[in-house]
Amino acid sequence: MSEQLRTEVRSWLENNVPAGWREAMTGCDQDAFVAAQRDWFFKLVEAGYATPHWPERWPGGGRSLAEQKIIYEEVARADAPRLILYFVALYHAACTLMECGSADQQQRFLPGILKGDVWCQGFSEPNAGSDLASLRTRAERRGDVYVINGQKTWSTMAQYADRCLLLARTSSDGRPQAGITYFLMDMRSKGVSVRPISQITGDDEFAEIFLDDVEIPVEDRVGEEGQGWAVAQATLASERGLTLVELTQRMRHSLGRIGEVMRARGCADDPVLRAAFGRLIPQVHAACALADGYLQKRISGEEVVGDASIVKLYYARTLREFVRLGQQISGLDGQTMEEFTRGGSQETGNWAVDFMNSYNWSIAGGSDEIQRNIIAERMLQMPREPRDWRWQKGA
């Protein structure tokens, strides 16, 4: 059964991954990238490979986690483009709607996702990175609408989004988490403005969202007022594991790139570089094994808190080693500013860019430091810093 699926997916990918997409996506602008993502998305939707995690009544839906894993592995193996533009829609938005949305909301929004609606995430704020509970964007109820004021940041490709998963504060009473409410915001609403963030790679994959008296109808609130925190937690876990299976498999398939570059630059016989390469290989394989093992645990229900942190931390560290070696073997030429490739894995062979992008994994989605805290406190049972340790100047 699972081998059959693998064969099916593999053969479909062989016939459908756009030939030369890496070349086409190298040095292209973001609009061209968005167009290519749309094409690829519709192909995947049509084949049923975009929504394996959706319930059975949806096209392509009803796949087990094990089957989803096979699809991700094959996508990585085939070096297909990553579906960056639709990630939030297919996972976070869809899972939020299915798990916490009303029947009406499901009816109104889920079909749109399959038709290509782009969603973005409005969680992070300039002063609430890993500390989500401290977010400050406010939502004030006025009759049938909420009026939103505030600012969001680090929203992936928000400039192309149709809708936004928005967290905002409806109350300041009680625990900081308690006053947060979850909304589905139309990005075309009056008062929404988006400013792409210029990244150190020259790309602007992320954006800031400014919210100035934006009105959201009450029917676009998910769950009750003050339940946003719980809804967000359910949402955040939706793709946990799968992404890291895909990323680690892509890293494994990219090991060959190191060999290629070493050969091309005539340093394949340098024993010092070779030894560094040899040290990296088991680390990459271990990252794959960790991601696989984690998903197995999720499937079998044995997951414990901290498991996901270990996978993410180890992946981020290994990726850093990987791209560092890439830079080392590519020497001075590797420092040359070259057009980068959009939609690929983290190891495009443009090592300077890859190195910079590797920080996406050590900083975003819970930094390495946050993961270490979780591992130490939740897995190793080392004591948490007491909540009432508050800093006072001059203490």
Added chain:
Amino acid sequence: MSEQLRTEVRSWLENNVPAGWREAMTGCDQDAFVAAQRDWFFKLVEAGYATPHWPERWPGGGRSLAEQKIIYEEVARADAPRLILYFVALYHAACTLMECGSADQQQRFLPGILKGDVWCQGFSEPNAGSDLASLRTRAERRGDVYVINGQKTWSTMAQYADRCLLLARTSSDGRPQAGITYFLMDMRSKGVSVRPISQITGDDEFAEIFLDDVEIPVEDRVGEEGQGWAVAQATLASERGLTLVELTQRMRHSLGRIGEVMRARGCADDPVLRAAFGRLIPQVHAACALADGYLQKRISGEEVVGDASIVKLYYARTLREFVRLGQQISGLDGQTMEEFTRGGSQETGNWAVDFMNSYNWSIAGGSDEIQRNIIAERMLQMPREPRDWRWQKGA
């Protein structure tokens, strides 16, 4: 002037360093080591090279820090035995007496040091390592004596000591530091017992000291009651810098040992090991430069808090790298238990033992972790953890 001293010392060392002392001190027992240390000590005292830091009226005394540095450098260069047994006597005890001792105490104890009295340090306690202020050994005044009860640990070669620099608590009021008093204790007093600590190398260079109703005459108290903390601080700084100059210079002179072993084991041409060696070399030279620079700052009065921590931390880390490489190049044979050498530097060529001993420098005398705290808080001005952050279970 300084070049003349250098020539003098160098030539004296050429004629006086016991030939073959390393061989003689390899596999010998501690008594033989103590005997050899005595011989070497008296030679150095006679030549005036044991007490360059003492005031001018003492034999060998009155040397500037720069001159002391020259002597240490030459001792390292000549690979002379380290004067481990007399270190506390010559530095901590002597400086305590000279800076804080009464005329009577100076009269009674300083000449004895030159005649070979061995002193040990009674500062650390089982539950007060880096946190000296929390020590618990108690001194109770009863008429003309103090009665001491408690336990000291990590006292270098206390089993051979005639006298002990002892810190004990005379009061529990006020700040923890405030109730500490400084004593000069006769190790032959009734109630003193010494138990060598068996180390992981098989050596027992350190000892525990048990104090059971030990009486110390009031005239053997240094300074007033409660001033022990200040006296100890003065004492601890007395050899600061000089030891690290000696140790880093010894490490530099030991670089050749790595080359010798690589040649002897036929791995001198292994490029991976060679590259590791090449990486180590500038680190060792930097450790030397740091130690030198630190002493220069002391001489010129430009020392700032944290300078010493940087030197110690960097030395400890570099030493670890050094002995790690030693183990790596010596392979399986390096794991064989062999007789170790007493009185040498940290890089004796018995790499497994050297590796274990390297922890002496990353743990004792303020661990790496304590040094990092000092550097972060005192040099980089990062905030200290508030004093009132006290841990309560269940917080």
Added chain:
Amino acid sequence: MSELLTELTDSTRSVLDSLGPGTAEETIWTQVVDLGWLLAGVPESLDGLGLGPAAVCVIQQELGRSLSAARYPAATLVIDALVAAGESPLLERLPLLLTEALATAPLVPPDIEISDDGRLSGTVRAVWSVDRASDILVWTNSDVLLVPTSAGALKARPTWDETRRLFDITFTDVNIDSGWRLAQGAAAETLVCRIETLRDFLLAADAIGGATAALESTVNYLTERKQFGRPLALFQALKHRCADLKAHIAAAEALFADTLNQAESGFGQPQAALLAREAKLLATAAYTEAAEEAVQLHGGIGMTAEHPCHLYLKRAQLNEHLGRRRVSDELELATCQFS
């Protein structure tokens, strides 16, 4: 991990826990034999438990965890080689090897030669408890032999890791009895590959067990020990270092499980040996790191012989030099990526 293996882990651990740390070699060995741990990997057709290499490794992981003196890896290598060699007069000795008589094997590749006229010379290093063994497994690229230990000259190789008694055994122009031969030619090549694969997996298992225990001991110490009015475990810098260790050990463990799973169908093939080497490389590195950090984070107490902390360090460091040398491992792993 299958339920069976989880049970095996639990039962092995409970036996070892009840024996306590520092149990003498012969005491623990009696248990190993009596409890049938040597049978774990032997096929049911030969009256074994038929649980395969994974079970053998599970047992070694627990032995490693408890810093055990049991020469289980050495004995297991011989038993596995005997079984894998298939029908041979030597196979008749299997029941005895599983119960009374002892055979051992080196933990690094033997440095021996066989002359054209069939004489064995050279030194086999790092053989566990060969003084108590009747036979020793040795190999070249083209021969695998089970040689009576009486044919060689023993020399103790006392290592800092005193939990494992190692020896060197030197053979000088020893006439090879044809009855000693387990495999020759191509069959020997496959068998050697199998032996080295199992050895490296066993070393990896030992390392993972030891690393896990070293970290546990460290976390416990940090939690109990107070300084400046609070437990050391509350200091974030120490917490983060423990978290990193945990991640490295988990990665080594995941790689170990994955490579063993992949290799199980093809023990004896070069690909399996390579997988084992990867597992061993990462596991021994994690062990060394965990043990080194354990000593540092235990502070002074970690430098005293009375605390067991140093036993991890010494065992971990020895492990790095068993199997093959690390540097050459790394180079060979890279080479495979190029071919």
Added chain:
Amino acid sequence: MSELLTELTDSTRSVLDSLGPGTAEETIWTQVVDLGWLLAGVPESLDGLGLGPAAVCVIQQELGRSLSAARYPAATLVIDALVAAGESPLLERLPLLLTEALATAPLVPPDIEISDDGRLSGTVRAVWSVDRASDILVWTNSDVLLVPTSAGALKARPTWDETRRLFDITFTDVNIDSGWRLAQGAAAETLVCRIETLRDFLLAADAIGGATAALESTVNYLTERKQFGRPLALFQALKHRCADLKAHIAAAEALFADTLNQAESGFGQPQAALLAREAKLLATAAYTEAAEEAVQLHGGIGMTAEHPCHLYLKRAQLNEHLGRRRVSDELELATCQFS
């Protein structure tokens, strides 16, 4: 550091601080020329300040600290080579080079050859602002030349570090004018050694300046930025990482000062080149580490182009590939210990 050098540091820093970060190349260059920084290493007999390489390095350290676009190292290499070559017709061009006309030099060893009939061919990589220079300093093992840039073909080498505009220049069978020659034979060997020594010290100085600034910026950010109700600078794990960076930078700085001091009497001797390479190796490694940690510890803000954090990263990473390659450096340093 002598009082003079401390003053030079202060005055250089105050000029650069007043210009502010990101000052355009030509603006800063005007300052460099006008303030006489090019004169720092020139002997007083040639109307310079006679402060030697230490002063030149002090200036570069400050330029590195401010991520300056000034092609000071390239210009300085030419000036120093001209002076060191001694009496020659080329020396007459010194005053002009110090004021108006510009000469530059590559920051990696030139990959060029001179044929038996005196023709120059090959590519000189990583030449700073050669498009604005009249001449370029190039060398082989046996010749040092000051070649008009018009003799070669330029190609931009845009690097991620945009604070330094690098180019490659290719010469194809260029007839060498005897007036271009600064040194030949043994004299050239010495001069090349001197050039590479100064280059490596300048790169080390740049790295130390940059690393120090990156760490300062990080500590400031951590101190200002609050999370979970307290400044990030209060988290011990982050404090310890900053402390390690501080120690590594201090070590690189100490080695730099020490090696420069040792080398000063013998610029041009192989021993001095070796010392410079050590200094450069450690300094660039410290810079990379500081810059990489800076981005991580700045969190998301460190990944935005608007915060200058990434400029340190890009400059640090480029520095590692200037001078010589690190790996070969390490091997050569070891070789010296064996000889």
